[in-house]
Amino acid sequence: MTNVRRFKTLFISDVHLGSKAAKAEFLIDFLRHHEAETIVLVGDIVDGWRLKRSWYWPQNCNDVVQKLLRQARKGTRIVYIPGNHDEFLRAFPGMHFGGIEVAQSIIHEAADGRRYLVIHGDEFDVVVRHARVLAYLGDWAYDLAILINRGLNAMRRQFGMPYWSFSAWAKLQVKQAVNFIGDFQRVVAQEARQRGVDGVICGHIHHAVIEDVDGVVYINTGDWVESCTAVAEDFDGNMQLLRWSRTIHMGGNEIMPEEAKPYGTENRLPAEAA
């Protein structure tokens, strides 16, 4: 029998369904063993860019969608915050489909009263890329860079241009890539501070972690391309990182159970699909 762990909230991002790297089977297995009152999908769940180039949608991608829709029918609140790879959904803020609500970003109030800004994170790509110069120039430059980022994305959408890729850039500029995670964390934490919340929950850079960044709780949900991580809030408002490391033997049906382990803070560079 499967034993199910119940949480107040689950945060999941960067599944990249539609790309061959997506670990859909692992996510289905994870969802079988974890339930929550609310599930927040923190962007890049579907990889629209990949699908546009060539259609790849095996049955297990449907299974993930079905599983989530079934949860919604059973009363789980599901919020979908689009990322840059599923930004086609950004045209529908406030929309509901199959019981799933779409939002640009949300403020999540945890059981302990702490408030978190929940956002995918690509909104700050331009800022992160030029974080060092901007820090030197000051607040006005930050604000301007965020505006430019928004404008560039709108233009790309308009002309059907592919999204500028973080990981491709990070690979080209190895030296900067080393500083990249820290820059991203500081920029996102600064946004949270400006909005007067206690913390931020985001995805995008495929680097799962919970840590204090300049007095803000910085939480990154990681991904289901490599690390298979999610963030769970218990009924007291405690946030924890879950890593789903069960081994699935695809040949037979047997599953080797292994406890979901808290994810360490090992340093690694952003993965392929960010």
Ligand SMILES: [Mn+2]
């Ligand atoms: Mn992303």
